[in-house]
Amino acid sequence: MEIRFLLELLLPFLFASGVAVNPGCECLLFTSTFGKEFGVFSSPDYPRPYPSDVDCLLYSFVGGSHDIVHITFVDFDVQKTHLDCSLGDRVEVFLSLGGQLRADVNDRTPPAGVLCGGLRDVPAALYSQGPALVLAMHAAGPPSNSSGFLGRFRFLDRRSFRSDGRRVLGTECDQLFSSGDGPRNGRFFSPRYPSSYPSNTTCKYYFRAREKERIRLVFEEVSLQKRDAR
Known part of the structure; x- marks a missing residue:
């Protein structure tokens, strides 16, 4: 029931797409929760298995100048083919993008971490260090029945900390x-x-x-x- 409710909330955000900084990546841009407590995002085709040919898909979350981004995963199922998630299907996390009000990442930007596996394998929460946070999804492993991920995001006033x-x-x-x-x-x-x-x-x-x-x-x-x- 909760997942169905989240998927209904997701629809307005799927169409807020922008141009990726890396020309080889597609990008989804999230800049607001439109008055709701949180917004939602998901992997392609969720909850069905995600495509096996997702070369690079960016989820870019950009808040205001005094904001930080808070992300939690409701569901996470990304095929794990390597213990350190460095190859194969994975989600790269970029938390430190400075104070810029844009999500600039490229092939030389080091991720703060790389996620794969199940919900127990990922942090309970992710927080950006500035107003922007980026997730980069790569599906480079063999086809699988993994459903991908469903997550929530919101923007917090960093001055509260x-x-x-x-x-x-x-x-x-x-x-x-x-x-x-x-x-x-x-x-x-x-x-x-x-x-x-x-x-x-x-x-x-x-x-x-x-x-x-x-x-x-x-x-x-x-x-x-x-x-x-x-």
Whole structure:
């Protein structure tokens, strides 16, 4: 029932197509949810098996200057022929396209990740680092009965994820939270949250209380790679 409802929502977006930056790719452009909580997208012919000759199909999501793109998959079934999804049928994910209000990708743009397999093999959610996010679908493996994917997208205001502290001068990302500088409570985020944080980066968070005050920290979400959890 839910899938039928999503497919009905999908129809307005299938016709919002544009010209791909890479001349060898076809492109679908998504710039609005038209007042709905989320928009939807799907692989060709979903829920029937997708064609085996999809050389390159771009799904380009572009929001406003203060937006980030949030994507979740309701269903995902892309034939897996290699453990790392580097060859065969796959969906390449481009999360870091800078602050540009367009989805410029080409053969030299490195993907943030490559997806294949089933729903359990893909992240629960994807977030762009700027106002644009691109998915590139390739069907280069042997024909299969895989149904492809069905997903949801929405645009979020990135200003909702700003820390309430002050950046420490002379540092890249250190934050200072002082009881005497503002409100007595607030929020703090890792760099680029809710998108993936940058590698090879050390950020320190300083919390300074007044005399006879205590500091209380509550982590609402923690997701670190094992080598980063110290």
